[in-house]
Amino acid sequence: MLYRSRGAWGQCKFSAAAVTGRKKQALLNQRVALKLLAQGMNMAMENMLAAIGRWLTGGIQSAGAMTLLLVNILRCLVKYPLRWRLFLQQMYLIGLKSQFVMLTTGAFVGAVFAAQVHFQFVRLGMQSAVGPTVSVAMCRELGPVFCCLLLAGRVGAAMAAEISSMKNTEQLDALRALGVYPVEYLAVPRFLAMLVSAPMLTGLVLVVGIACGYLIAVPVLGVDGAYYWDNTVKYTGPRDVLIGLSKGFLFGIIIAVIACYKGFNPSLGTAGVGRTTTEAVVVASLTILISDFFFTFILNSLFLGRV
Amino acid sequence: MSKILEIRNLRKSLNGRAVLRGVNFSVSAGERVVIIGRSGGGKSVLLRHIMGLLPPDAGEVMFQGVNLAALGEEALNPYRRKIGMLFQNGALFDSLSVGDNLAFPLREHGGFSAADIGARVREALEIVDLPGQQQTMPAELSGGMKKRVALARAIISRPVLMLYDEPTTGLDPIVADSINRLIVRLGDRLNMSSIVVTHDMVSACHIADRICQLHEGRIYYEGTPAEVQASRDPVVQKFVRGISEPQDAIV
Ligand SMILES: Nc1ncnc2c1ncn2[C@@H]1O[C@H](COP(=O)(O)OP(=O)(O)OP(=O)(O)O)[C@@H](O)[C@H]1O
Ligand SMILES: [Mg+2]
Numbered sequence: 001m002l003y004r005s006r007g008a009w010g011q012c013k014f015s016a017a018a019v020t021g022r023k024k025q026a027l028l029n030q031r032v033a034l035k036l037l038a039q040g041m042n043m044a045m046e047n048m049l050a051a052i053g054r055w056l057t058g059g060i061q062s063a064g065a066m067t068l069l070l071v072n073i074l075r076c077l078v079k080y081p082l083r084w085r086l087f088l089q090q091m092y093l094i095g096l097k098s099q100f101v102m103l104t105t106g107a108f109v110g111a112v113f114a115a116q117v118h119f120q121f122v123r124l125g126m127q128s129a130v131g132p133t134v135s136v137a138m139c140r141e142l143g144p145v146f147c148c149l150l151l152a153g154r155v156g157a158a159m160a161a162e163i164s165s166m167k168n169t170e171q172l173d174a175l176r177a178l179g180v181y182p183v184e185y186l187a188v189p190r191f192l193a194m195l196v197s198a199p200m201l202t203g204l205v206l207v208v209g210i211a212c213g214y215l216i217a218v219p220v221l222g223v224d225g226a227y228y229w230d231n232t233v234k235y236t237g238p239r240d241v242l243i244g245l246s247k248g249f250l251f252g253i254i255i256a257v258i259a260c261y262k263g264f265n266p267s268l269g270t271a272g273v274g275r276t277t278t279e280a281v282v283v284a285s286l287t288i289l290i291s292d293f294f295f296t297f298i299l300n301s302l303f304l305g306r307v
Numbered sequence: 308m309s310k311i312l313e314i315r316n317l318r319k320s321l322n323g324r325a326v327l328r329g330v331n332f333s334v335s336a337g338e339r340v341v342i343i344g345r346s347g348g349g350k351s352v353l354l355r356h357i358m359g360l361l362p363p364d365a366g367e368v369m370f371q372g373v374n375l376a377a378l379g380e381e382a383l384n385p386y387r388r389k390i391g392m393l394f395q396n397g398a399l400f401d402s403l404s405v406g407d408n409l410a411f412p413l414r415e416h417g418g419f420s421a422a423d424i425g426a427r428v429r430e431a432l433e434i435v436d437l438p439g440q441q442q443t444m445p446a447e448l449s450g451g452m453k454k455r456v457a458l459a460r461a462i463i464s465r466p467v468l469m470l471y472d473e474p475t476t477g478l479d480p481i482v483a484d485s486i487n488r489l490i491v492r493l494g495d496r497l498n499m500s501s502i503v504v505t506h507d508m509v510s511a512c513h514i515a516d517r518i519c520q521l522h523e524g525r526i527y528y529e530g531t532p533a534e535v536q537a538s539r540d541p542v543v544q545k546f547v548r549g550i551s552e553p554q555d556a557i558v
């Protein structure tokens with residue numbers, strides 16, 4: 001590219017000799033550039049491998065540290081009396097203040113899923129199967145996963161930001177200096193509130209999602225309402241609901257532990273709070289999505305016997 | 308007099324830099340020790356070791372005969388409640404009002420009735436010249452006011468040992484003087500021992516029973532205010548008179 005444009009420029013302006021001189025120079029430049037590029041790519045490869053290595057070891061390390069934090073939280077839960085005021089405050093922030101977001105999420109996920117399923121099933125003449133498909137999918141997957149992803153974004157981010165800025169402004173040290181263990185004071189109420197709220201909010205999303213699925217399929221898209229509801233009830237068992245709520249419970253643990261861990265171990269400075277928050281949300285969301293795969297199989301076999 | 312705190316051969320490196328290189332000193336019951344030293348010299352780090360907020364690389368922090376450096380995070384808590392600390396930047400809990408910040412140590416230690424707590428909070432706020440500010444949030448206070456609230460929070464539970472990290476920096480001279488008097492009064496009246504970190508030689512001479520200079524990670528000089536003033540040691544002289552040499556210039 002460099003060579004050609006130089007050449008063209010040279011031809012119209014300079015004598016033949018000058019042109020060959022320039023061509024030679026350009027060729028040389030190109031070789032040097034290529035060599036540098038190769039070197040750079042080598043270095044980039046090495047850097048990339050090193051980065052992947054660091055990322056992997058860092059990941060394993062922090063997974064271990066998060067597990068320890070979880071154990072520590074459970075230990076504090078037993079050892080110290082519960083701080084009811086802080087727990088209720090967190091319940092209010094997590095459970096109550098998230099309801100509008102959850103209602104919206106449940107409504108639109110349920111509605112759009114019912115519509116999509118209907119569009120496909122109607123071609124097969126299976127409109128009556130739309131109801132159970134929507135309700136089972138909402139219970140087992142869409143409800144808990146959407147609910148907890150939003151919870152990670154809303155509540156997990158707030159937790160990580162709050163605790164990490166407390167660390168930055170020495171408030172965690174002040175807490176320790178006053179003889180209060182931060183895990184017990186900060187992590188336990190948040191963890192417990194998350195444990196209670198996440199399944200409840202998941203339940204809310206399920207109910208709203210299924211209801212809005214019905215509202216779209218029956219009055220709007222014209223499926224027979226009696227059939228729709230009959231099949232929904234027939235093919236959705238308590239075990240589907242239990243799987244959904246259990247997932248909400250497990251995802252709640254994941255969000256609380258990851259957010260608290262990131263809060264207690266933040267990047268420093270004001271920009272660090274932002275980075276910490278982002279990391280908490282990304283890591284929690286990915287962990288939810290990946291663990292969902294495994295939970296699906298585990299919970300499925302766990303609730304196999306029940307209808 | 309009995310020693311309330313004894314630090315032996317305390318060493319700490321942070322980010323590969325040896326900040327404390329074998330600090331030795333002790334505080335008797337009721338004594339007020341002032342620590343002076345260059346900015347970045349490790350004075351705050353030293354106070355954090357006494358509180359057990361940082362684990363030392365080596366050495367002992369003997370408080371009332373117990374080596375705090377050997378204790379775990381939660382085992383430290385009963386001892387920490389006997390030590391008060393004023394952080395250099397206050398470190399108030401910004402989600403709690405001033406009143407709740409002050410009540411926090413009392414509520415945590417337990418054994419106080421609500422009326423008792425209210426009375427103590429009122430009294431502590433009067434002591435630091437901020438009466439009636441219980442409902443104010445920390446974000447609404449000026450820097451100096453924050454510091455005074457933090458001071459009130461640190462002393463409200465009447466610890467046996469107080470650590471003050473630059474209590475008068477950033478305050479106007481009148482309030483600064485009243486804080487100095489307060490430190491002296493608390494020491495005399497409640498037999499509270501204190502360690503005060505300060506850059507202000509006037510305050511230091513006013514407060515101190517003994518002045519220690521932290522220099523290059525060690526206690527370089529120790530003496531009464533009069534001895535420090537009269538010292539002919541060049542390092543001490545330079546600090547006391549506030550003289551900078553060309554090689555100290557900030558470029
Ligand atoms: N958490 C930390 N991590 C890494 N290094 C630290 C940390 N805290 C302090 N340091 C380093 O330790 C040294 C001493 O810091 P310290 O805060 O004790 O100084 P200081 O004597 O209190 O200074 P000043 O009078 O300015 O407050 C500094 O070089 C600082 O960079
Ligand atoms: Mg300092």
